[in-house]
Amino acid sequence: MTTRLVSVIIDAAELEPESEFWHQLLGGSLTRTPTHHFLQVEGLPVVVIQLAPGHVQPGWPGGVSQQMHVDLATDDLMAADRRALRAGGRRLQPLDDVDPAGPAGSRVYASPAGHPFCLRST
Template sequence: MTFSLTSLVVDAADLESESSFWHRLFGGSITRTGTHHFLQIDGLPMIVIQHAPGHVPPQWPGGAAQQVHFDLATDDAATADRRVLDAGGRRLRPAGDVVAPAGSRVYASPAGHPFCVRSA
């Protein structure tokens, strides 16, 4: 028996801003319903943004614990940083504060979900 990962589900109070953010990073296509946005990206599991009206963003680090986070890899950290910020993400640590040993930069999506971008 084996498992395969078919989707990652992310809660958000604002479906449009959260799905648009991930779409700007990954591309692909979005199928929208009243309660879910389905982001399909070639070669990756589907990212499902689920409407959660009472969603409270994690306050990581130093506050309410995160529930799950994405780790992304890039071959151009400076361009990735600009793309994340232009798409509506925000840094959770200063740009120069790279977390060792993998050299990760830490961000949050519009709904406050933390994620890391590291060198490939």
């Protein structure tokens, strides 16, 4: 038996800001329906942003659990930081929390719907 990951579903009270954020961050193509936006990026599972009108943002790290967590690898942490912020993300830790030139550098952010994710140096 083989099991493989085919999609990641992200709840959001508002589809457009969340799907545009992931689209700007990851690229690919975005298909919209009234209740789901499907982001297809070559080499990745489909990222599905699902309308969840009652969605409450996680308060992680100091409150409600993070509900999900995505790690993204990058060869340029500073450029990825700028892209994430321009796309509507926000830092959950200060900018100087890691050495961006270090081999294991990582920064923690949140998407517009409040879902935490990390950008990690490769």
